[in-house]
Amino acid sequence: MEKDIKVIKLNNIEKKEKLILSIGVFDGIHKGHSSILEEMFNYALINDSNTGIITFEDTYPKVFKNLSSFLLTKDEKREMLSLKGIDYMFCLPFDSKLRNLSPKDFIEFLRKNMEFSCILVGDNFKFGKGRTGDVSTLLELSKNYNFKVLVKPLYDIDNTTISSSMIREALQKGDISFANKMLGYKYFIRGKVIKGDNIGKKIGFPTVNVKPDPSKLIPKNGIYKGKAKIKDKIYHSAIYIGTRPTFNGEELRIEAYLFDFAGNIYNEIIELVLEEYIRPDIKFHSLEELKKQINQDLLSIKYRIYEEEKEIKIITIDGTAGSGKTTIAKSLARKFNFDYIDSGALYRSVGFLAMKFDIFDECKLVEIIKENQIKFLWDGEKFRVFYKEIELTDLIRTTEVGLVASKIGRFRGIREVITGWQRDFLKKVKRGLVLEGRDSGTIVFPNANLKLFINANIDIRCERRAKDLNDINKEKVLESIRERDYLDINRDLAPLRLPQGGYFIDNSYTTIDEILNIITTLFMRSM
Structure with a gap:
C-alpha cells in the first residue's frame, strides 16, 4: 500500500481473504448511497468478505463540486460508513498525479496497491481523467484485472434520482421533510454547547447555543421542530437557526429550546435533529411581539409532539x-x-x-x-x-x-x-x-x-x-x-x-x- 493512501479500519470485525470495494465521495450517505452500501454488506456476508470504500480527501469535492460545506463532516462520514457495515475506508490523495490517471491506469493503481475481488458501483459511475470511464469501461477492465463488477441501479423517489446536491438544495430552501426523506434519516447538527448572551433566558425562553463544525452545511434560517440528544437522553426541541434580526444580530446562531430540561451543559457535545420547518426567521417590531410568536411556535410544536407520541x-x-x-x-x-x-x-x-x-x-x-x-x-x-x-x-x-x-x-x-x-x-x-x-x-x-x-x-x-x-x-x-x-x-x-x-x-x-x-x-x- 502506498504511503499516501490512508487506510482506516472502521470496526473490529476479523480480516478476511476477500474484499469488495465501492468508490465515491458519499457525502450525506443518503438512500442512494445506502442502497449500494447495503448491497455490499450483504454480498460480503454471503461471500465471507470484508467491505471497503475508496474515497478522496476534501480537495476533490471542493475543487470539482465547488463545495465549502458538507452534509457530513469527516468524523460523521466515518461513523456513518461504520454504521453501514463498512470495514475499511481507503482515503486517496486527490493530487495532480491521481487526477490525470486514465481509467485503465486508475484500476491498475488500485490493483497494485490492494487485493480485491469485486467492485460495486451505481449505474451512473464515472472515473478516470475527465470522468471518461463509466460502467462499461469498468466491466471491460475487470476482465483483464480479474475482478467482478456489480452495478446497482440509481435510487429514485417519486421518479427523481436522489443526489447529494438535491439534498443540499432542499436544506437551503428549508424543505427539511424532503431532505430527510432522501437521506433516510433526520438531518443532524452536532456541536459544543457554548455561552450565549442569555437573551432567551431573560425573555422567559432559555436556550442552549450550539457551535457546529465549520464544514457542516447549515440549513435555511428559521424555526424547526426537532430533538436534542444530551448524553444518553433525548429531548423534544424547538430549534432556531438565524441571525436574530429583532436584535440586529449579524452572526449566525444555532439555538435550541429544550422541553422538560433543566441543567448546565456548557462545553457538552450535543446533537440536534431537524424534523419540520415551522416558519422563517423574521424581524419583529417589539419584544412583546417576539415573545407572543415564540409562545405560538412552542404551542404548535407541542401539538405535533402530542400527535407523534401516539405512534407505536x-x-x-x-x-x-x-x-x-x-x-x-x-x-x-x-x-x-x-x-x-x-x-x-x-x-x-x-x-x-x-x-x-x-x-x-x-x-x-x-x-x-x-x-x-x-x-x-x-x-x-x-x-x-x-x-x-x-x-x-x-x-x-x-x-x-x-x-x-x-x-x-x-x-x-x-x-x-x-x-x-x-x-x-x-x-x-x-x-x-x-x-x-x-x-x-x-x-x-x-x-x-x-x-x-x-x-x-x-x-x-x-x-x-x-x-x-x-x-x-x-x-x-x-x-x-x-x-x-x-x-x-x-x-x-x-x-x-x-x-x-x-x-x-x-x-x-x-x-x-x-x-x-x-x-x-x-x-x-x-x-
Whole structure:
C-alpha cells in the first residue's frame, strides 16, 4: 500500500481473504448511497468478505463540486460508513498525479496497491481523467484485472434520482421533510454547547447555543421542530437557526429550546435533529411581539409532539449468533420502557418440540403449534416461553436446539405462524416494541422505525456463546457458530441480511452503555 493512501479500519470485525470495494465521495450517505452500501454488506456476508470504500480527501469535492460545506463532516462520514457495515475506508490523495490517471491506469493503481475481488458501483459511475470511464469501461477492465463488477441501479423517489446536491438544495430552501426523506434519516447538527448572551433566558425562553463544525452545511434560517440528544437522553426541541434580526444580530446562531430540561451543559457535545420547518426567521417590531410568536411556535410544536407520541415505535434487531444481540435488545426495551420479543426463543421453542416429539415434518409441526400456541411474555427482565403451561425458557438454551431451530426456520409454514404471533402481539403494545431475532427487520416489520444488525469479531462471539450455553468446549462452540452462520446466511427462505435502511453495530469490545448510546442516537435520527 502506498504511503499516501490512508487506510482506516472502521470496526473490529476479523480480516478476511476477500474484499469488495465501492468508490465515491458519499457525502450525506443518503438512500442512494445506502442502497449500494447495503448491497455490499450483504454480498460480503454471503461471500465471507470484508467491505471497503475508496474515497478522496476534501480537495476533490471542493475543487470539482465547488463545495465549502458538507452534509457530513469527516468524523460523521466515518461513523456513518461504520454504521453501514463498512470495514475499511481507503482515503486517496486527490493530487495532480491521481487526477490525470486514465481509467485503465486508475484500476491498475488500485490493483497494485490492494487485493480485491469485486467492485460495486451505481449505474451512473464515472472515473478516470475527465470522468471518461463509466460502467462499461469498468466491466471491460475487470476482465483483464480479474475482478467482478456489480452495478446497482440509481435510487429514485417519486421518479427523481436522489443526489447529494438535491439534498443540499432542499436544506437551503428549508424543505427539511424532503431532505430527510432522501437521506433516510433526520438531518443532524452536532456541536459544543457554548455561552450565549442569555437573551432567551431573560425573555422567559432559555436556550442552549450550539457551535457546529465549520464544514457542516447549515440549513435555511428559521424555526424547526426537532430533538436534542444530551448524553444518553433525548429531548423534544424547538430549534432556531438565524441571525436574530429583532436584535440586529449579524452572526449566525444555532439555538435550541429544550422541553422538560433543566441543567448546565456548557462545553457538552450535543446533537440536534431537524424534523419540520415551522416558519422563517423574521424581524419583529417589539419584544412583546417576539415573545407572543415564540409562545405560538412552542404551542404548535407541542401539538405535533402530542400527535407523534401516539405512534407505536418499533426497533428490530437481527444479527449473528453470539453477537450479544439479546443483551442489547433487552437493555433497549428497559431503557425506553418498550415491550420485547425474542423471536429466536420462539423458533428454539418449536425446535425443542420437534426434538421432544421427534417430529421434523413441516405440516405436522405446524399442526402442533397451531393446536397449542406457544405463549410468551416479557416480564421486564426475562423473555419467557410456555407450551401447555410448561415453561421452556431455560430448556431451549442449548447448542443442539439452536441448530435445529435454524433448520426448521427454512419451513415456510413455521415462519408464517411465528411471524403471525409477533404481528398479533403488536396490538397489545402501548409505547413501543423491541423485536429481536430472525428476520425481524426484513420480514416481520420491514417498516420499523429503526432496524439493527448486530455482529462482533468471531473470537468474541465464540467466548460469549460458550458462556451463554455453559459449554467449556470452545472449539465445538466455534464450529457450531460457523455452521449456524452458514445456515442462517444461505437458507432459501428469508436468509440473514442487513435490512433495507438498517444499521450495523459492531459489538466486539464496546460496553453495553456505549452501545446503547450509539443506538439512542440512531433512534433519534430514525424516520
